Amino acid sequence: MKLDYFHTVLLNCINQFNGERTLSAIYHLLKGKKSSQTIQDGKLFNLSHLFGVIPKLSRKQTDAAWELLSQEKLIDILPDNHCFITLKGKEVLLNNLKKNPIPSSLDGWHYGDSSRVFWKRLSLLVQVVSNLSYGKTGYLPITKNQEELQWVKGFLKHNTVTREDLSKKLHNELELALHLQPVKDATIFVQRLTSSMKIGLTFEQIAYKHDDDPFYVYLLFWNVVHSIIKLQQIQDNDFELLKKIIKDKVTVDALTTSTKVTRSYVLQGKSINEIALVRNLKQSTIEDHIVELTLHDPHYSPSFFLQENDYKKIIKAIEELQTHQLKKVREYLDNQYSYFQIRLAFALNGRRK
DSSP, rough: OOOOOHHHHHHHHHHHHSSSSBBHHHHOOOHHHOOOHHHHHHTTHHHHHGTTTTOOOOOHHHHHHHHHHHHHTTEOOOSSBBBEHHHHHHHHHHHHHHHHHOOOOOOOOHHHHHHHHHHHHHHHHHHHHHHHHHTOOOOOOSSSOHHHHHHHHHHHOOOOSOHHHHHHHHHHHHHHHHTSSOOOHHHHOOOOOOSSSSSOOOOHHHHHHOOOHHHHHHHHHHHHHHHHHHHHHHHHGGHHHHHHHHTTTOOOSSOOOOHHHHHHHHTOOOOHHHHHHHHOOOHHHHHHHHHHHHHHOOOOTTTTTSSSSHHHHHHHHHHHHOOOOOOOOOOOTTTTTTTHHHHHHHHHHHHHH
């Protein structure tokens, strides 16, 4: 087994975590586990762009990768499953990222879920519209998923323009969006599409054509998809049709469902203990929610739990220690503050960056 770009991404995560999180934390991040801890890790260690980029990732894949990276002496794995990148590993990582940087528009945290829905709908719509334009009816749709098939049927039914105008508008909007991408990235995106004239290629087939790494091709593809969704929000009038495809799935509220419920109680002024009793949850779970709320809601102030002067003392300690480890910070401050307060300081600082 040789090293590929998947291993580069893993090395990058290990380098960012710097031994302060376990290998499991990386697995959960890349898979997109919607837990407060994983969400916070992504933000605090500047890895949110990789959140959920490999939703079908398996433990078998990561275990094999850790073993190979360890054999190649690129990482050191400690008995507690924490991990450090070696000097050799840093050199390999630097060289690989210099050759192929992690795509800059990749944003798994904001667009991971919605981008997958967008692509499924768009790719099916392109196939259907293309075949309609050529009067073809005897073809197999690229998916058997009834939800996606019904969405396209409903979209076509409620669209008032002619099939010819719809085809032109879809083509023009995609062309405009892809002209804003690097040529290679745009080409990869187009090669994935199925029309009346051709079948979309797999990432492996595209990689072979470009003499490139399949996983890197995979990331470049999703980078384009994320970029297109972001463009719709910035240049609303230019992508009217593309915006309709995803408007019901894009949300600006980054909080998990359970945290939203806790937020309603927090805003009522209820204590952690009261919320835990009402919701029949552990106090530590409610604390997780409040940390998540602090990290992602710019309008929320955790001053009830952490005063500004205490926040400044904790942040000063964090900067002096250069760590994300709660225990080190707490001991450095003579155990004056709880782990919850220190986590709040980390979250508030991450939000203010």
